[in-house]
Amino acid sequence: MAITKKYAAIGKQCVACGSCVKVCPLSLITIYKGMNAVVNEEKCVGCGKCVEICPASVISIVSREGV
Amino acid sequence: MKAKQKHWYEYLWIASPVYFTLGFFNILFAWLGMILFITPLLIAIIGGSKLYCNKYCERGQLFELLGNRFGLSLKKKAPRFLKFNWFRYGFLVFFMTKFVLMIYRTYVVFAGADLKEVVMLLWMFKLPWNWADTSVASPWIAQFAFGFYGIMLTSTVIGLVLMIIFKPRSWCVFCPMGTMTQGICKIKNSKEKSKSAA
Numbered sequence: 312m313a314i315t316k317k318y319a320a321i322g323k324q325c326v327a328c329g330s331c332v333k334v335c336p337l338s339l340i341t342i343y344k345g346m347n348a349v350v351n352e353e354k355c356v357g358c359g360k361c362v363e364i365c366p367a368s369v370i371s372i373v374s375r376e377g378v
Numbered sequence: 379m380k381a382k383q384k385h386w387y388e389y390l391w392i393a394s395p396v397y398f399t400l401g402f403f404n405i406l407f408a409w410l411g412m413i414l415f416i417t418p419l420l421i422a423i424i425g426g427s428k429l430y431c432n433k434y435c436e437r438g439q440l441f442e443l444l445g446n447r448f449g450l451s452l453k454k455k456a457p458r459f460l461k462f463n464w465f466r467y468g469f470l471v472f473f474m475t476k477f478v479l480m481i482y483r484t485y486v487v488f489a490g491a492d493l494k495e496v497v498m499l500l501w502m503f504k505l506p507w508n509w510a511d512t513s514v515a516s517p518w519i520a521q522f523a524f525g526f527y528g529i530m531l532t533s534t535v536i537g538l539v540l541m542i543i544f545k546p547r548s549w550c551v552f553c554p555m556g557t558m559t560q561g562i563c564k565i566k567n568s569k570e571k572s573k574s575a576a
Contacts, residue, residue, distance in 0.1 A: 324461045327560050328550040329432030330442075345428035345563030363453075366547040367461040 314375065317357030321348050322369035331361035331370060391439035394534065401527045405497075405510040405520065408527035415555070422559035426566045431556050438547055441537055445546025456544040460551045467561075473529075473554040476501060480525035488518035495520075498528040499535065 319340075321331075325347040332340045332348065339351040340361060348370075350361070362370045393414070400407035418430035431438065445451030459465050487493055495508040507527075512520035537549030550556055 324463075326461060326466070326551050326556060327428045327431065327563075328438065328547055328556060329428065330438075330547050330550070332432060342428060342432055344426060344567050345422060345560060346567060364545070364547075366456060366545040366549075367551045368455050368458075368545075369461065 314353070315356045317372050317374055318352045318355035319350050319357060319359070319361050319370050320352070320373045321350055322371070323347075324367060324369050326367050326369075328366060330364045330366060334360045334364045336360060387434050388439065390434055390436040391443050393436040394440045398531070398534070401523075401530075403510075405507060405512060405523045405527055406515055408523040408530065409519075411526050411530050414530075418555050418559050419562070422562040422566075426563055426570075428556070428559050428563060431550065431553075431559065435550075437534065437537060437553075438550055441541045441546045441549060444538075445541045451541055451546045452543055453546070454544050456540065456548040456551060460548070466552045466557045469552050470554045470557045477529065480522070480529065483525060484518050484522040487521040488516075493517040493521050493524075495524065497524055497531060500532050 319331075327342050327345055327347050329342055329348070331350075332338075332342060335350075336358060337354065337356065339354050340348050343349045357372045359372055362372060397407070397410060397414075400410070414436065417434070418428075421427060421430045445453070483494075493512070495506070495510065495512070496504045497507045499505050507524060510520075512523070515523075533549070533553070537553075540548040
């Protein structure tokens with residue numbers, strides 16, 4: 312799969328509610344030990360669904376360096 | 379495309395309206411809320427995860443359903459301060475203080491004081507609830523039920539208002555149970571880390 316230019320980055324203030332996990336169309340987000348959400352940045356296509364749903368607005372779409 | 383098969387736990391949102399309906403007709407059903415209070419704590423303490431918030435939380439599911447599927451949410455960005463630790467932990471302390479005061483009130487009734495047949499909404503408004511038949515239980519059992527129902531009702535009303543204005547699960551950002559379970563997971567994880575480092 313080709314690497315896309317953008318991916319979702321999760322901020323430090325994630326409350327680990329799990330909303331983003333449910334909407335990720337590629338199931339690339341998990342909640343790490345009940346502390347925060349973690350996204351598989353390599354495979355993320357930056358669709359932004361998690362950004363839309365995140366109630367704490369801690370997810371942003373960022374550009375990959377060198378792509 | 380094949381439709382995603384629904385899991386049994388995706389229907390847990392039903393528990394919320396059922397709980398409030400049962401409590402409306404007989405306040406003693408408010409005790410059932412203890413399941414919703416204890417289960418996330420046990421999952422966090424024993425399992426070290428927020429699985430309850432992530433999968434089973436009936437309230438979160440209800441807000442998602444009403445806000446996303448029924449389109450009752452304006453989906454605006456919630457104020458930034460809601461996610462800051464000072465606010466989240468401050469609200470947790472406030473909420474737990476109210477909880478302890480409710481337990482104290484239960485003790486006072488246990489010690490012989492009169493039962494107060496009111497449900498407190500938003501810690502300010504006294505809703506008369508004297509149609510409830512509580513004669514089958516001791517007054518302190520009923521007193522706890524009134525208090526606990528008030529806590530559950532208050533948090534749901536706040537959550538619903540936030541759901542309408544902001545993103546559906548905005549309540550989850552500072553939900554005291556969520557803050558508490560995340561805190562437990564952080565403590566548990568840091569202990570495990572220091573154990574493995576030793």
